[in-house]
Amino acid sequence: MIDIPYFADLHCHPTMKPFRQVPQANIFDNIDTQGACQELNWLTRPAAKNIVKVSQTNIMKCQQGKLRLMFASIHAPERKFFDLKDWVEFMLEFSANDQTVKLGVCMTGFDRSVVEGYIDAHRKNKDQAIHYFDETQREYEYLVMQAKQNECIGIAGDYEELQRILSTPDSVAIIPTIEGMHSLAIFTNFEQQNLSFDQVNDTSDPYYQHFATQYQINIGRIKSWGGGNHAPFFITFTHYFWNLLCGHAKSVESFAMSQSFNLDKGFSALGKVAVQALLSRENGRRILVDTKHMxxxxxxxxxxxxxxxxxxxxxxxxxxxxxxxxxxxxxxDLEASYDKGHVLENEYFNTWSINLCDEDVRYIHQSGGLLGLMFHDERMPGGLAKQAIEKAKALPDAQERYDQMRNEYLRLWMVNALQAVRAINDVSAWDILCIGSDYDGILNGFDIYEDVACYPDLQLHLFQYLHNPLPCPFVEGLQTKEDIKKLYFGLTPEQIMEKVLYKNVDNFMMRYYNNYYLKQGKAVNLMA
Structure with missing residues (x-):
């Protein structure tokens, strides 16, 4: 098996948990929420049963797993995530005092006082401002401080600096990104997050004008991070809830909270102004746009x-x-489907519209973009894949259980990769695929790849799969080993493994993470 010099991960959250400890923890520290989770009662424990409860991307685990290029997503948690329906909060507090707070601590890994502040934003302080941008700014400053205090990590401002950091053994190069454009907003009060689509789609509306100015100013501010060298490389444009800019996709099926407000809407006029400001080179370096959650x-x-x-x-x-x-x-086809759990029962893929269709993949490929594949036990498998995984988890023998879980998780991950290749039907499809774990992003991950220290295991398993593919009886065109190997288009297993694990990201950074691309170019006006 060839030696991989390092792994690259397009989307993870190494600062989210340590930044929200009191006092703040070191980015090397392991944040463990097992204690908080043990305080949950019979009503709240099931909600957090499968959430990963320890750090997945602290720097020590990165070094163990050779994850040396990480795109660190800075994210101000949406207060609506903690705004549970009234009857749910009543039931939680009726069952035992503080269960809402304890559930929040268990699921997020944040300090109790931080979670209490987030909950109070809708319970007690609805008339007070929500300073998402200030929180985003502080998390970036925390990242800078950690990089200064720890010689083995560095924030890379361009591809040349990235290569310098990687030239030092065991060093970890960090590329700043942001998840959710709400992270650049300041809302006067809690309800201002619920402005209607029409209010931010009408360029004469005072709210449109207020937030257009605010977003343009704050986009300029993040483009000045690190003297301009730390401007986020890309921003995940939306997240779980309406952000005034564009509609979001349903991502969770929960009786406790609602994502329904302006769910599935398109871009508002305000959103187009924000995109133009991100892509502009007249206000600093261009910031690319991540379509996840749209x-x-x-x-x-x-x-x-x-x-x-x-x-x-x-x-x-x-x-x-x-x-x-x-x-x-x-x-x-996605618009015609339903984002409901029962719809997935007879599907191998997760067909919810938050996930990608072949048309999406073709746009990413045509643009020369990147598609990061996540490790998510809820969002990736359909019902048929889940049944196979649960059957593997139930095996009594430990070694047999691990082997079968490995096979099912690997089959699922690779079927997703191969579907992207089928959408393009050309060897160049392999050039857009990479890891995008979402680790430390409050997720239910693949059990056998519980953190980034497991990436060498992933490499071994990919090597075994690519040499001896696991057919998928539920997906036409992937039902035999011959079907799968045809999709290699002449590439060797080693070449595919290199591309997916690091080389595609390296090539992408060489092409785009430089001032020639990010600072030079013509102005384009979307609002003309």
């Missing part, structure tokens, strides 16, 4: 934006940083 309508609108830039001779790469595939052909 609704189908928003993705369609964004591809129209990409077409417009391309027609003006200023194409940019489209990123989807932590994704899964649906097996569906078109965006229209």
């Amino acid at each position: 609704s189908v309508a928003s993705r369609r609108d964004f591809y129209d934006i990409w077409d417009h830039y391309k027609s003006q001779g200023d194409s940019f790469p489209i990123i989807c940083s932590h994704a899964a595939l649906t097996g569906k052909a078109t965006l229209s």
